[in-house]
Amino acid sequence: MRYLAEVVISLKPVVNDPQGLTVRAGLHQLGFAEVSEVRVGKHISVEVDGDSEAGARQRVAEMCEKLLRNPVIEDYRIEIRPSREASPAPPA
Amino acid sequence: MRYLAEVVISLKPVVNDPQGLTVRAGLHQLGFAEVSEVRVGKHISVEVDGDSEAGARQRVAEMCEKLLRNPVIEDYRIEIRPSREASPAPPA
Known part of the structure; x- marks a missing residue:
């Protein structure tokens, strides 16, 4: 079964976000x-194969811990659902 | 009323994503x-004041069109909800 995981990596609330400030200034202007x-x-967005949604979510969380997010300054959250490209079409 | 809009800017499906390929290679490794x-x-994520959710969404869509996304290579989608910091607490 294939799942689509959407991972949002955001700066922790206490961390300064100069890029965000610049965008805000641009919008005000x-x-x-x-x-x-x-x-x-x-x-x-990560397409993953897995036996269950819970298992796939667990693996994506490991990916975040090991590679995707910087634990010093970033938080992450994961939304996961069956991928629309989940299964190959059955043979006609 | 204050709303929190979450805007996801993604590359159009036909556009190459070298950063994504690099992340995938890293995950495989x-x-x-x-x-x-x-x-x-x-x-x-954009905090906006507005009279209605529909109105605020419309304004955020304008922000995307005018500044946030590059229409040649990017798509966007907006999720919006009342902000948790919506209203100042009523005086005790």
Whole structure:
């Protein structure tokens, strides 16, 4: 079974985000005065094969711990669901 | 009313994603052989004030069109909900 995991890597709330500040300044300059805060992070979509959704989620969490996020400054969260490209079409 | 909009900026499916390929190679090297595809995009969270959720979503879509995404190579999607920092606490 194939799953699509969407991983959002965001800076921890205590960490400064100069990129977010720059985007906010740009939005204000364009007239979007209603914007109060902008934070910029990464979105990583990962297609994985696995026996169960829980098992696949566990593996993706390991990927985050080992490679995808920097534990000093970043948090992560994972959303996972069966991939639309889940199974090859059955033979006609 | 304050809303939290989460904007995901992703490369269009037809666009090459060398960063995603590099991440996938790294995951394979670490033993995550079940990974078939990785795509890397941006996640931008925007706090906005607005009269309604629909109105706020419309404004965030304008921000995407004018600044946040590159229409040649990127798609975007928006999820929006009332911000947890929505209203100042009522005076005790």
